[in-house]
Structure formats: structure tokens, C-alpha cells
Amino acid sequence: MAILAKSVQPAKTAAIEATKKAFQEYKDFIFAEYRGLTVEQITKLRKQLREKNVPLKVVKNNFAKVAFDEMKVENVADFLKGPTAVAMSNEDSNEVAKILFDFAKEAPALVVKGAYVENEVYDAAKIEAFSKVPGKKQLIAMLMSAINGPAQKLAATLQAYVDKKSQEGGAAPVAEAPAAE
Incomplete structure (x- = not known):
């Protein structure tokens, strides 16, 4: 006091x-x-x-x-x-x-x-x-990298698949867009 x-x-x-x-x-x-x-x-x-x-x-x-x-x-x-x-x-x-x-x-x-x-x-x-x-900003960055990691891995895997198919001479399977009426 x-x-x-x-x-x-x-x-x-x-x-x-x-x-x-x-x-x-x-x-x-x-x-x-x-x-x-x-x-x-x-x-x-x-x-x-x-x-x-x-x-x-x-x-x-x-x-x-x-x-x-x-x-x-x-x-x-x-x-x-x-x-x-x-x-x-x-x-x-x-x-x-x-x-x-x-x-x-x-x-x-x-x-x-x-x-x-x-x-x-x-x-x-x-x-x-x-x-x-760690500070608040550091913790957020750590969380975001943990969340972002699997998405980056999936994108890299998909890109590798597309690249492999294009090198083999075959076209990668592409979903057809619905025909416009």
C-alpha cells in the first residue's frame, strides 16, 4: 500500500x-x-x-x-x-x-x-x-507451418504425378468439364 x-x-x-x-x-x-x-x-x-x-x-x-x-x-x-x-x-x-x-x-x-x-x-x-x-508471433508461425506442411506435400505429390505422366508421353487424366448448353 x-x-x-x-x-x-x-x-x-x-x-x-x-x-x-x-x-x-x-x-x-x-x-x-x-x-x-x-x-x-x-x-x-x-x-x-x-x-x-x-x-x-x-x-x-x-x-x-x-x-x-x-x-x-x-x-x-x-x-x-x-x-x-x-x-x-x-x-x-x-x-x-x-x-x-x-x-x-x-x-x-x-x-x-x-x-x-x-x-x-x-x-x-x-x-x-x-x-x-516462444512469443505469440512465433507460436502462430509454428502452427501455420504445421498446418501448411501436409498441403504442400499433397501439392508436390500431385505435381510429380502430372510431370511423370507428361514425360511418359501420355496425357495425365483430366476431368472433362460438363458441356455448356
């Missing part, structure tokens, strides 16, 4: 609203601690995430807690301790998590704390396992 003061300064209210506005554009959030990363490393990570249209926002924890409470995103307060950066995504969050975990191998200072994906809270172990699952 976020700590709310009795009288809130207008600047803080504006900062909370800006944080909330930034968060409302996205449905999935991956939380990471960036303590110990250099500016160059953070810039490199942001560039990798930007290629997937994913912003990485460094947040003030109390502002983020208030914003998430107002958005009815529950149980993420545990991730908002220490220096926190939030990667925000609308689709293929597993690919975003994969980028973060791959980057953490290069820069061990980056620690993925957890995530809020599809209205579910993931701890660090669960989000790491989720990062290893």
Missing part, C-alpha cells in the same frame, strides 16, 4: 499523475533493479527494448505505488523497493523478459524482480521461465 500524505504538494500530485498516465498506456509491467549499471549500459538496454517498442522507465517507488493502486494493479508493491526500472509492454512480454534476462547475463547488476503480466503477478523465477516460451 502506498503512503499518502495528508497534504500533498502539487508537484508530487503532478508527478504521480504523469506516472499513472505513462503506465495506463500499457498492460504488462516487468520490474528490475538497476543499481550498479552504468549510464552506457542503461542506454544500451533502453535501445534494445526500444526496438520492440518497449519503454524502460525509472520510477520513484512511492509514486509508482500510488499510480498502480489507482489503476487497480495489485500486489506489485513488493517489486517497488530499491532503485526500480519498469519495462512496459502491450504484447509479447515474454520477449521483453528475454531481453532483460539476456542483458542481465552481460551486466549482472541488472536484477529482474518480477512482473505483472496479463493481470497476474509473476515472481522472478516465474518470469524467467515465461521468458523462455
Whole structure:
């Protein structure tokens, strides 16, 4: 639960609203601690995430807690301790998590704390396992190739039969079209 003061300064209210506005554009959030990363490393990570249209926002924890409470995103307060950066995504969050975990191998200072994906809270172990699952587009491509494979094989077999018959000099059997009246 976020700590709310009795009288809130207008600047803080504006900062909370800006944080909330930034968060409302996205449905999935991956939380990471960036303590110990250099500016160059953070810039490199942001560039990798930007290629997937994913912003990485460094947040003030109390502002983020208030914003998430107002958005009815529950149980993420545990991730908002220490220096926190939030990667925000609308689709293929597993690919975003994969980028973060791959980057953490290069820069061990980056620690993925957890995530809020599809209205579910993931701890660090669960989000790491989720990062290893193929993305939605990859799964669709795999399904389509599985469906398309037998049809391609049938077409190739039929074409081979037609080619064989034409090489033998005999015409391939052709169904006659009904005579027009």
C-alpha cells in the first residue's frame, strides 16, 4: 500500500499523475533493479527494448505505488523497493523478459524482480521461465507451418504425378468439364 500524505504538494500530485498516465498506456509491467549499471549500459538496454517498442522507465517507488493502486494493479508493491526500472509492454512480454534476462547475463547488476503480466503477478523465477516460451508471433508461425506442411506435400505429390505422366508421353487424366448448353 502506498503512503499518502495528508497534504500533498502539487508537484508530487503532478508527478504521480504523469506516472499513472505513462503506465495506463500499457498492460504488462516487468520490474528490475538497476543499481550498479552504468549510464552506457542503461542506454544500451533502453535501445534494445526500444526496438520492440518497449519503454524502460525509472520510477520513484512511492509514486509508482500510488499510480498502480489507482489503476487497480495489485500486489506489485513488493517489486517497488530499491532503485526500480519498469519495462512496459502491450504484447509479447515474454520477449521483453528475454531481453532483460539476456542483458542481465552481460551486466549482472541488472536484477529482474518480477512482473505483472496479463493481470497476474509473476515472481522472478516465474518470469524467467515465461521468458523462455516462444512469443505469440512465433507460436502462430509454428502452427501455420504445421498446418501448411501436409498441403504442400499433397501439392508436390500431385505435381510429380502430372510431370511423370507428361514425360511418359501420355496425357495425365483430366476431368472433362460438363458441356455448356
